[in-house]
Amino acid sequence: MTVEVEVAFGPENLKVPRDEIERRLDWALKVVRMEEFRDRSPFKLSGGQKQRVAIAAALSMLPEILVLDEPVSGLDPLGKMEVFSVVSNLRKEHKMTVVLVEHEVEEIAKFSDRVVVMDSGRIILEGTPSEVFKQVDRLRKIGVRAPQVSELSYLLNTERKLPKPIHFITLSEARQYLVREFFEGTKPRTSHSSQSNMPKRNQDLTRPPGEGKPCIVVEDLTHIYEGEVEALRGINLQIMEGELIAIIGQNGSGKTTLVKHFNGLLKPTKGRVLVRDVDTREKTVAELSKLVGYVFQNPDHQIFESSVEKEVAFGPRNLGLSESEINQRVEEALRIVGLEKYRAVPPSTLGLGQRRLVTLASVISMKPQIMVLDEPTTGIDWKDTLSLLDTIKTLNKQGHTIILITHDMRVVAMIARRVVVMRRGKILLDDTTRNVFSQPEVLKEAFISPPQITVLAQSLEPYGFPRDLLYVKEFVSNLPYVRKKHHASS
Numbered sequence: 218m219t220v221e222v223e224v225a226f227g228p229e230n231l232k233v234p235r236d237e238i239e240r241r242l243d244w245a246l247k248v249v250r251m252e253e254f255r256d257r258s259p260f261k262l263s264g265g266q267k268q269r270v271a272i273a274a275a276l277s278m279l280p281e282i283l284v285l286d287e288p289v290s291g292l293d294p295l296g297k298m299e300v301f302s303v304v305s306n307l308r309k310e311h312k313m314t315v316v317l318v319e320h321e322v323e324e325i326a327k328f329s330d331r332v333v334v335m336d337s338g339r340i341i342l343e344g345t346p347s348e349v350f351k352q353v354d355r356l357r358k359i360g361v362r363a364p365q366v367s368e369l370s371y372l373l374n375t376e377r378k379l380p381k382p383i384h385f386i387t388l389s390e391a392r393q394y395l396v397r398e399f400f401e402g403t404k405p406r407t408s409h410s411s412q413s414n415m416p417k418r419n420q421d422l423t424r425p426p427g428e429g430k431p432c433i434v435v436e437d438l439t440h441i442y443e444g445e446v447e448a449l450r451g452i453n454l455q456i457m458e459g460e461l462i463a464i465i466g467q468n469g470s471g472k473t474t475l476v477k478h479f480n481g482l483l484k485p486t487k488g489r490v491l492v493r494d495v496d497t498r499e500k501t502v503a504e505l506s507k508l509v510g511y512v513f514q515n516p517d518h519q520i521f522e523s524s525v526e527k528e529v530a531f532g533p534r535n536l537g538l539s540e541s542e543i544n545q546r547v548e549e550a551l552r553i554v555g556l557e558k559y560r561a562v563p564p565s566t567l568g569l570g571q572r573r574l575v576t577l578a579s580v581i582s583m584k585p586q587i588m589v590l591d592e593p594t595t596g597i598d599w600k601d602t603l604s605l606l607d608t609i610k611t612l613n614k615q616g617h618t619i620i621l622i623t624h625d626m627r628v629v630a631m632i633a634r635r636v637v638v639m640r641r642g643k644i645l646l647d648d649t650t651r652n653v654f655s656q657p658e659v660l661k662e663a664f665i666s667p668p669q670i671t672v673l674a675q676s677l678e679p680y681g682f683p684r685d686l687l688y689v690k691e692f693v694s695n696l697p698y699v700r701k702k703h704h705a706s707s
Contacts, residue, residue: 219255264468284316288300296467320362331346332346366390388672392676405680431457432493434490435491438478448642452643461610466639467640481502481504516576520576529546529550529582530582555608556578577593595623683695
């Protein structure tokens with residue numbers, strides 16, 4: 218079984234001519250950036266790469282009606298944009314009807330004709346993207362996020378008391394409005410003055426990372442999978458006690474391979490990994506699990522017990538703890554993630570967001586000082602995402618070192634103080650969150666795009682905007698200062 222066979226399976230069963238199958242195969246694999254993997258087994262791909270293959274297999278059939286259920290879940294940011302762009306073009310070129318179930322609101326706003334919002338089995342909003350996403354307050358109440366530029370227009374309307382309400386859903390709309398209304402009659406500058414007197418920003422995201430004692434040391438780490446696939450190439454990295462660090466990069470860049478070395482799920486081909494001065498090559502996964510807790514990308518790979526309570530108790534019981542200690546840990550873990558009332562429920566019957574919380578509780582109950590969370594927010598709605606992020610912040614404040622893998626740059630901006638960017642098995646960037654997101658040209662090499670509001674600020678840099686803004690509220694608070702300074706210097 219190869220990627221090529223998987224993608225060709227559908228057209229072959231539709232009795233599509235061989236030359237047409239070859240044309241569709243080449244096209245579909247190119248669309249999802251998987252041409253170089255056509256001879257690879259799908260079972261040896263990363264989670265995001267498998268998702269790409271599944272999308273290619275659906276596209277290759279060119280159906281009249283295409284239903285996509287969270288097709289870009291787990292894809293890198295530019296990969297998401299590429300898939301949406303292709304689906305939009307398919308609709309136009311082949312008159313294909315596309316029904317898309319998705320949480321990626323910024324892409325939905327750009328590519329969809331109509332948006333339907335559901336809550337508790339009911340349709341509560343329906344209309345064009347503009348009609349739906351301008352209702353930011355209503356969306357917030359049901360736990361649905363709006364595009365950041367829609368949140369920006371909402372704040373400008375409510376906080377700046379604009380004479381005429383504004384609504385925009387895309388970057389281009391936001392930029393055009395801001396240039397016209399706030400900088401009309403002035404010229405963009407090529408040089409930028411000091412950012413002194415600007416509103417203060419979150420210093421956790423600007424101070425240099427790496428202060429304190431390292432709890433994980435990676436030295437010249439290389440990992441080669443069976444079949445001579447070099448997934449990691451000479452990685453050197455230190456992670457400090459109490460850090461909250463995000464590891465980002467395109468699908469297949471080596472993120473999951475790297476962190477699986479931290480708890481011994483993988484062993485180095487070359488180099489070594491030290492966890493609390495312990496060489497992972499000399500310890501079993503069971504021994505390392507006392508030091509490093511790992512929450513898998515797919516919670517169903519981790520859950521197997523008949524109730525939430527039993528699932529959370531499994532780890533402490535295997536540590537040989539007393540029943541009273543086990544019960545105490547279970548109670549604490551369930552309280553932290555907010556699942557106390559689900560203790561007797563089979564975890565397999567819970568929603569994806571709740572199953573992720575079960576796996577997190579299972580790790581918390583082991584009380585490891587280091588926790589690895591592999592794409593914990595993938596496939597869950599914004600309400601569950603915010604709840605999960607609050608839990609992660611609480612754990613970090615309690616002294617746990619948190620290592621987060623994610624493709625959601627908005628999440629990274631909200632929670633991480635340090636970001637490591639990977640590309641093709643190597644570290645491309647390692648810096649504070651603000652410094653990393655202020656380098657869009659470098660990020661593009663890793664198929665990463667900064668948060669939408671950061672991209673907007675960077676597009677307005679010639680008018681004096683800082684290129685490292687991360688939040689909508691920051692943007693709004695900086696706007697009058699930027700406008701005043703720019704007009705004064707024009």
